[in-house]
Structures are given as structure tokens and as C-alpha cells.
Amino acid sequence: MGSASSCCGSDKVDEGVSHVVTPGNTTWRIFTYKELHTATNGFSDDNKLGEGGFGSVYWGKTTDGLQIAVKKLKAMTSKAEMEFAVEVEVLGRVRHKNLLGLRGYCVGTDQRLIVYDYMPNLSLLSHLHGQYAGEVQLDWKRRMKIAIGSAEGILTITEWAEPLIAKARFRDLVDPRLRGNFDENQLKQAINVAALCVQNEPEKRPNMKEVVGMLKGYESRGKVMTVQTRMDSVKYKEELLALDQQTSDDEEDGGPEESYGVFGAMEVQKMQDPYRRYGERKIAKHV
Incomplete structure (x- = not known):
């Protein structure tokens, strides 16, 4: 992603020079802190577009006329x-018409900033529930178009993962x-x-309780735990409750005395294949 020397650390405005890197099939621009500081008018409140748990987002304009949105890490x-x-x-x-484009980033000793394409119409959230919610009336046709577009954007991300899973390139x-x-076993379980x-x-x-379980x-067990497909079975519910209770006991006792899985390897063979969407090659045999 680039070394810390590509951008200044702290709020000191450096004289570094930005450059472009091309990891894989992507092109990112590594900005200097000075560039982003200048583009956002010193991260002025007048340029602030919003704020979240990650940090604040500012509108900016680079010296070459590019409008950008800069997300600045809070801490x-x-x-x-x-x-x-x-x-x-x-x-x-990822590159998709329904996903915000990543322009680049800035990395310093104690600074992390992400640079996106600027959205002149702001976000969908602002139109549905934010400052423009009362001004824009979305009819059914437009709402369906938004829903389909959002689904297509998510599909783009999942399609990136599917070939890797099909080839067991976990x-x-x-x-x-990292x-x-x-832990590779934990990765396979996930x-x-x-x-x-x-x-x-x-x-x-x-459901989410079962996923957490x-x-x-x-x-808590330290081994891959395989799960039968029928999550509504009485056997599964009973074993899940037993697992929850045993996990709680382990935490109180400082850890389990032995490691074991809830379901054995043979039960994997009884599963109705949940991986068929990834192609003929079965993931279960690798997990």
C-alpha cells in the first residue's frame, strides 16, 4: 500500500511529492499531506461533508482541478x-458504476487519509434519510432502480471472491x-x-445467533467446526445451546481442558452442498 515515507506524519504540512502506483490491475495515487491539506482548505469546517465513527469527510479540489472527497482518520x-x-x-x-471510486490515499506516521471521487449529488443516504430527504420525492420506479443498482454493486464485490473460493485459494x-x-483453519471455518x-x-x-455460535x-475449541445444512433441526439447536453453555463455563474456568468440534468430519458429507454457486469444485473437501 505504500510506505510511510510517501506522506508526511502528524499535522505538519510536508513538501513531499505525490506519485502513482499500480498494484495489480488498479491505479492508486499516493497523495502527500500537503496536497490534501491545500485541497481541503486546511480541512476547514466549511469543507466538511460529514462525520462518522471512522473520521470526517471533506470536500476538496486539487491543483489540477480534480474534485475529491477526503476521509480523514479520527484516531x-x-x-x-x-x-x-x-x-x-x-x-x-473494485470498479463499478454503483460504487464510489477510490482515487488514492495518504499514509504517515500518525495520519491515515483515503481519497475518493467526489459525489456532487451526495450519498443515497442523504436523499433517503438525511438533509435532502424532504426535498426529493422518490417514486417507485426510482426506488427500484436504486435497489437494483445497490444489489449490482454488492454483486461486483462477491464476484471477486467467488473464483478464489472455487479454486480453494482461501x-x-x-x-x-497480515x-x-x-490461523488457516479459522479462515476456512469463516x-x-x-x-x-x-x-x-x-x-x-x-441466523445470527447460530453464526456467532x-x-x-x-x-473456544481450536478446531474447525462443520455444520449440517438443516439449521432448524432439534439436534443442532440442542448442541448449539450446549456449546453456548460450555463456552461460558470455559470462560469462567480460564479455558477448555480439551479441544473438540460440535460436528464430526463425516457430517460434512451429509450436507447439501452450500457451495454449488461457486462451481463444480467443492469447498467442503478443503475445509
């Missing part, structure tokens, strides 16, 4: 750092900045759970 925490890395990594790869789904520092959540038949998908069960 340097490990969680915010990870969110920043993931957002740059994912949005940098590691390619992980943020490269440098391989993750993919397993995700696949269960997108089965064609809604009644076969786990599956992921929490892996965390």
Missing part, C-alpha cells in the same frame, strides 16, 4: 488501522498486510460459515 487505533487497510485494499480492486481472500499471520449464509434456500441459512465455537 490511530489498531481497529481503525485495520479498517483503513481493508477499505483501501477492497475498494482499490489465502488470497485475506488482507495481505503477512500470513492468521468461509464455511459465509457459504452457509448465502445458500439459495433462505430456510437453510443460519459457530464462530465462537471454533474460537
Whole structure:
């Protein structure tokens, strides 16, 4: 994503020079802090477009006339750092008419900024529920167009992941900045759970309590926990409740005495394939 030397740290306005990098099939511009400071009039409140948990977003205009939106990280925490890395990594790869384009970023010792294309009409949220909600009347036809466009945007992201899953290239789904520092079994379990959540038949998908139970069960047991497709079965409900109780007991006792999964490997073979949407190659055998 670029080294810290590509942008100044702190609020000091540096004299660095921006440049363009092309990771893979994408093109990102690495801005200097001075460029963004100048473009946003010193991150003036008059330029502020909005504020959220991540930080504030400012309108700006570069010296070459490009209108941009600059998201400035509010505070340097490990969680915010990870969110920043993931957002740059994912949005940098995706190009779609319904998704906001990523122009580049700025990285410094204690500064993280993301630069997007500016939306002159602001966001959909502002028109549906924000400052323009009372001014814009959306008829049914326009609402359906928005819904379809949003779904197409989400589909673009999922289509990026599907070929990797079909080829069992699970590691390619992980943020490269982790440098391989993750539990591969846990990664496979997360993919397993995700696949269960997108089965064609809604009644076969786990609810959020069950998703938490599956992921929490892996965390406390240390082994991949496979799950039968019929989430409404009495056996599954009973074992899920037992898992919740055992996990609570483990936390009180300082950890489990042994590691084991809720379902054995043989039960995977009994599953109705939740991965058929990814092609003929089955993920379950890799998980």
C-alpha cells in the first residue's frame, strides 16, 4: 500500500511529492499531506461533508482541478488501522458504476487519509434519510432502480471472491498486510460459515445467533467446526445451546481442558452442498 515515507506524519504540512502506483490491475495515487491539506482548505469546517465513527469527510479540489472527497482518520487505533487497510485494499480492486471510486490515499506516521471521487449529488443516504430527504420525492420506479443498482454493486464485490473460493485459494481472500499471520483453519471455518449464509434456500441459512455460535465455537475449541445444512433441526439447536453453555463455563474456568468440534468430519458429507454457486469444485473437501 505504500510506505510511510510517501506522506508526511502528524499535522505538519510536508513538501513531499505525490506519485502513482499500480498494484495489480488498479491505479492508486499516493497523495502527500500537503496536497490534501491545500485541497481541503486546511480541512476547514466549511469543507466538511460529514462525520462518522471512522473520521470526517471533506470536500476538496486539487491543483489540477480534480474534485475529491477526503476521509480523514479520527484516531490511530489498531481497529481503525485495520479498517483503513481493508477499505483501501477492497475498494482499490473494485470498479463499478454503483460504487464510489477510490482515487488514492495518504499514509504517515500518525495520519491515515483515503481519497475518493467526489459525489456532487451526495450519498443515497442523504436523499433517503438525511438533509435532502424532504426535498426529493422518490417514486417507485426510482426506488427500484436504486435497489437494483445497490444489489449490482454488492454483486461486483462477491464476484471477486467467488473464483478464489472455487479454486480453494482461501489465502488470497485475506488482507495481505497480515503477512500470513492468521490461523488457516479459522479462515476456512469463516468461509464455511459465509457459504452457509448465502445458500439459495433462505430456510437453510443460519441466523445470527447460530453464526456467532459457530464462530465462537471454533474460537473456544481450536478446531474447525462443520455444520449440517438443516439449521432448524432439534439436534443442532440442542448442541448449539450446549456449546453456548460450555463456552461460558470455559470462560469462567480460564479455558477448555480439551479441544473438540460440535460436528464430526463425516457430517460434512451429509450436507447439501452450500457451495454449488461457486462451481463444480467443492469447498467442503478443503475445509
